[in-house]
Amino acid sequence: MRGVVLHAPGDVRVRELDDPKIIEPTDAIIRVTAACVCGSDLWPYRGVEEVHDQPMGHEYVGVVEEIGSDVTTVKPGQFVVGTFVAADGTCEICRSGFPSSCVDRVFMSEVGTQSERARIPHADGTLVATPGMPDADLIPSLLAASDVLGTGWFGAVAAQAGPGKTVAVVGDGAVGLLAVLAARQLGAEQVIAMSRHRTRQELAVEFGATAIVTERGEEGVAKVKELTGGLGAHSVVEAVGTQQSMRQAIGSTRPGGHVGFVGVSHDVALSGENLFFSQVHLLGGPAPVRRFLPELIDLIWQRKIDPGRVFDLRLPLEEAAEGYKAMDERRATKVLLTI
Template sequence: MRGAILHAPGDVRLEQRDDPTIIEPTDAVIRLAATCICGSDLWPYRGLEPLEQPILMGHEYVGIVEAVGADVRTLDVGDFVVGSFAISDNTCEICQAGYTGRCAHGSFVHGTIGTQSEYARIPLADGTLVATPGRPDDHLIPGLLAASDVLGTGWFAAVSAEVGPGKTVAVVGDGAVGLMGVLAAKQLGAERIIAMSRHPERQALARFYGATDIVEERGDDGVARVKEITNGLGAHSVIEAVGTQESMMQAIRSTRPGGHMGFVGVTHDTQLPGDELFFSQVHLVGGPASVRRFLPQLIDLICNGQIDPSHVFDLTLPLDQVAEGYRAMDERRAIKTLLTL
C-alpha cells in the first residue's frame, strides 16, 4: 500500500509500505475512505519536534472494515467506521471516567500507525472505532472525518471549559480545532462566543459556526478586548487551541476568576507561572482529547444533519499530492487539507 512518511522537516513523501495485517486478536484492518492533515502534523513538519528517524504520518481517519481479529465483538467486515487518534479500550477506569485520550492500555496513532495511507491496522478496535448506522452518503464523509479529531477535540475543549447556556466563551486559535470549538460552544448553548482571529476567511467561518464577536488583537491586547466585552471580568469559558506560550497565557488571562479553561493545543515549550495561576482561580482541564467519548453523539449529529463540520476542509487533494497538502497548510494557504483515496 501507499502511505505518507516524514523523512525530515519539510520532506514528506508518499511511499510503498507493507500492507497491514491482523497481529493481535483485538485488531481491525480498515481501508481508508478519507484522511487528512492535522495542524499538529505541522509541528514535526516544521522541525519543531525532534525527528530521530522517519515517521508514519496521519492520525485522522474514516474507512471500511476489511478484517477483524478473533476477539473483536462490536465490528463486522464491511462496517463503515470512524476512529479516534488515540487508541483506547474504552473499558479501563480512566476511559470509564471519560478520559479515553489517556487510556491505561492505550497509545497514539501518530508516528506508529500512520493513517495518511490506503489501509491501517487499528489496535483495540472495539474501544477505538465506532460504526456508523449503515454506509454514509459520500457528502457526509468529510464531516465524519472531522469527528475523528478536530471536531471531537473542539468538543472536548468546550466540555472541559464547562460551556453552557448563558455563558460567554472565548476561543483562542482560529485553526480547525478552534473553529470546531466555536461549533461545539454554539451546540452546547453558549450565549456569546468570542473568536480570536486576525484572518478574514477564518473569521467568516467562525461566524458561520456561531461566533458572535471577533477579536483580532493578540496577547495582552487580546485579553484587554475580551475583558472589555465582558464588563472587565473575562469569559466564563475559554478554549485554547494553539499550544504556544502566548496562546496559553492569553487564554488563562481571558478567563474570569472561577471560570473554566479547556486547553487542547499540543503544547511546545510552554511554562506556566505558578504565582499567576494561584491567584487567577481558573479551572484548567485539557490535554489529549477524549474523542472516543463523544464519537457516538457526534456521528449521530452529523448523520442527522444537525451539524456540518465539513466546511473546515478548504482544500481537497488526492493522497498522492500529500506533500502539497502539507505545504498549503504550512504556508497558511489552507486551514485543513482533506486527502481522497
C-alpha cells in the same frame, strides 16, 4: 499499499508500504476512505520533533476489512470513524471518560493513517460504526469527528461551555473554529472568536461566533474583558499551544471560570503565581474523542452540524506533500486526503 511518510523535516513522500496485518486479537484492519493533515503533523514537518521515515496521520474514516477474534462491536463492511488515540475502552481511566489517557493507549500517529489501509489497535474502544454507508458529502464531517471536531468539542466541554455562558476561543485553526461550533451546540449564549484572518472569521461566524476579537496577547485579553463587563469570559478554549496563547486564554477567563486547553503545548511554562491568583479551572490534554463520538456522528448523520466545512483543500493521497506545504504556509486551514 501506498502511504505517506515524513522522510525528514519538510520532506513528505508517498511510498509503497507493507500492508497492515492483524497482530492482536483486538485489532481491526480498515480500508481508509479519507484521512487528513493535522496542525500537530506540522511540528515534526517543521523539525520541532525529530523524525526519519515516520508514517504519518492519525485522523481517518474508512471501511472495516478484517477484525481480530476478540472484536465484537464492528464488523467487516461497516463504515467507521476512529479516534486519534486507540484505547481499550475497559480500563478505569477509559471508564471515567478519559480514553485518550487509557493505560494501554496507542497514539495513532505512531501507526499512521495517511495510507490505503491501517491497523487499528483496540478496535472496540476506538472505532464507532456509522448507521450505514454515508453519502459522499458526509465524509468530510465524519472525518472531522475523528480529531479536530472531537478536540474542539472537548475544549468546549472542558471549558464548561453551556447555557448562559460567554465562551472565548483562542486560535482560529480547525480546532478553534470547531470549538466555536461546539460551544454553540452546547448552548453557549455568546461565543467570542479570536481571529485576524477574514476567511476564518467568516467561518467562525457561520459556526455561531457572536463576536470577533482581532487583538492578541494583552490587548486581546483587554478586549475580551471589555465584552464581558470587565470580568472575563466564563469559559475559554485554548487551541494553539504556545506560551502566548495560554497566557491569553488564562487572562481572558474570569476567576472561577474554566479554561479548556487542547493545543498541544510546546515550550510552555505556566507561572504558578499567575495560575494561583487567576483562580481558573484548567483542564486539557489529548481529547477523549471516543466519549463524544456517538453523539457527534449522530449530529452529523442528521445534518445538524457541518464540521467538514473546515476542509478548504482536498487532494488525492499521492499529492500529500502539497497538502503539508499548504498547511505550513497557512494557505489551507485543513487538508483532506482522498484515498
